[in-house]
Amino acid sequence: MSSISFLTAQGHSPERPASMDIFAPDYREEPYWWMAAPPSAADAADPNPLPSKAEVVIVGGGITGLSAAIHLARGGAEVVVADAGAIGGGAARMNAGFLGRTLKRSVGWLEQHVGPDYAVRVYRELDEALKGVESFVEAEGIACYRRSCGRLISANSEPHLRDLVEDMDHMKRRLGFDYEVISKADQQSELASDRYFGGVVVPDLGSIHPGLYHAGLVARAKGAGVRFFPSTTVVGIDADGRRKTVRTDKGAISAGQVIVATNGYTPRNLKWFARRLVPFRGFVMATEVLPAGLIDKVLPRRRTYLDTKMNIDFIRPAPDSERILFGGMTGRLNTTSTSLMPALYRRMVEIMPDLQGARISRSWTGYCAGTFDFMPHIGTQDGIHYAMGYNFAGVPLGTLFGRKLAARILGRGDGTSAFDVGKFPTLPFFNGTGLVAPLAMRYFDHHDRRLAKRT
Numbered sequence: 001m002s003s004i005s006f007l008t009a010q011g012h013s014p015e016r017p018a019s020m021d022i023f024a025p026d027y028r029e030e031p032y033w034w035m036a037a038p039p040s041a042a043d044a045a046d047p048n049p050l051p052s053k054a055e056v057v058i059v060g061g062g063i064t065g066l067s068a069a070i071h072l073a074r075g076g077a078e079v080v081v082a083d084a085g086a087i088g089g090g091a092a093r094m095n096a097g098f099l100g101r102t103l104k105r106s107v108g109w110l111e112q113h114v115g116p117d118y119a120v121r122v123y124r125e126l127d128e129a130l131k132g133v134e135s136f137v138e139a140e141g142i143a144c145y146r147r148s149c150g151r152l153i154s155a156n157s158e159p160h161l162r163d164l165v166e167d168m169d170h171m172k173r174r175l176g177f178d179y180e181v182i183s184k185a186d187q188q189s190e191l192a193s194d195r196y197f198g199g200v201v202v203p204d205l206g207s208i209h210p211g212l213y214h215a216g217l218v219a220r221a222k223g224a225g226v227r228f229f230p231s232t233t234v235v236g237i238d239a240d241g242r243r244k245t246v247r248t249d250k251g252a253i254s255a256g257q258v259i260v261a262t263n264g265y266t267p268r269n270l271k272w273f274a275r276r277l278v279p280f281r282g283f284v285m286a287t288e289v290l291p292a293g294l295i296d297k298v299l300p301r302r303r304t305y306l307d308t309k310m311n312i313d314f315i316r317p318a319p320d321s322e323r324i325l326f327g328g329m330t331g332r333l334n335t336t337s338t339s340l341m342p343a344l345y346r347r348m349v350e351i352m353p354d355l356q357g358a359r360i361s362r363s364w365t366g367y368c369a370g371t372f373d374f375m376p377h378i379g380t381q382d383g384i385h386y387a388m389g390y391n392f393a394g395v396p397l398g399t400l401f402g403r404k405l406a407a408r409i410l411g412r413g414d415g416t417s418a419f420d421v422g423k424f425p426t427l428p429f430f431n432g433t434g435l436v437a438p439l440a441m442r443y444f445d446h447h448d449r450r451l452a453k454r455t
Ligand SMILES: Cc1cc2nc3c(=O)[nH]c(=O)nc-3n(C[C@H](O)[C@H](O)[C@H](O)COP(=O)(O)OP(=O)(O)OC[C@H]3O[C@@H](n4cnc5c(N)ncnc54)[C@H](O)[C@@H]3O)c2cc1C
Pocket: 059, 060, 061, 062, 063, 064, 065, 082, 083, 084, 085, 086, 087, 088, 089, 090, 091, 092, 093, 094, 095, 096, 097, 098, 099, 100, 232, 233, 234, 235, 261, 262, 263, 264, 265, 266, 267, 281, 282, 283, 284, 365, 366, 367, 368, 387, 388, 390, 391, 392, 393, 394, 395, 396, 398
């Protein structure tokens, strides 16, 4: 199926500039995943007023918060989840659904800068997180299209390919993680693009429908007795003495234990946390339903796809319909995803020319959280538990860290983590807002261009 026949099938002239016509008639600025799993304040909400007392209060009903809530409630704790918006209105139902064990810091970098044992502990824990989602979804019977589809990492230049293969080789020797090199000549068997210089496939990485996954978490948490209070904004936490006071816009709760699980949505008034997180926007689009055969031509192995840039482009097929999801240009200042779509669409078509003429049906933007050391963090501050700073990879890690926080509070199970390093860096005068994220992304773009020119 060529792009021309696709355009004709849609009733458009092939000559018509794509930028004029990139939005499908049903276009909406809303996550694609909400078609199957819309977040709803009403569904999950506890019918009673906010309690004045609770054993555990969890701030944020995303992946981290709900994973912790399920394990705590099943362990016998009385759990209240307060979320400023709808339950699942954060990144939990907006992400791309890639399941990986990826960090911005490679095994080699960690070995060199922190130590070989630490590097291995970190990557073993990332692997535990990946395997943990797989086994959790299976054990709980959550119908969310989880698949070990494998991931293609495409190299943006020959030097990128050399570095990538070196990293993968190092990781295989140290940790046994498998990979396969794809040469430039074989690239088309994986991805119909001539933009790349080959790449590697990591066969055991996976994907998920994040909306259905999170909806499954909500159902299991409710089944375990967790009480949800959506549209309840936590404005401050007083942590003097043994009990904590969680102040919300609906009243205060006296809590035995508190978990802050707000990641990229952490508000400035939770100052200690906000000062350590760099919130940045991710942008994703979903095409309209594509003609039969087009996905099999463009993404024949139906994997997840990203590249070797620091500011990545990412691609995947939707698991539940014949659409392709494409994301990139992370960290742009656009406050709506629609305004970025012409540029993002151009990039998608540059990478996959067969998609010329495929219109956009959904686009959305949500917040991730970067950190100054590029590492996720789990820990306790002033007696308040937290897990955050996932740097774009919080689906597996949020699930794992939620379980670990529950283990710490219950005093049972393994609550230890290589990411609990007791040091969560910030910068002088940084207050959680401003231009740090876009500046960092500009730096990444510059770094990517420089590396691409290396021979
Ligand atoms: C576009 C995009 C694509 C991504 N793709 C991937 C991917 O493919 N794979 C992957 O692993 N990760 C991905 N991520 C990252 C991943 O979604 C996050 O790391 C993950 O959702 C973090 O989970 P969480 O529960 O900690 O936070 P969230 O799911 O963001 O939940 C935080 C919650 O806290 C609530 N909150 C904030 N402030 C308050 C307050 N004051 N009071 C009460 N509640 C509050 C928010 O309303 C929100 O519901 C992506 C993120 C984005 C934005």
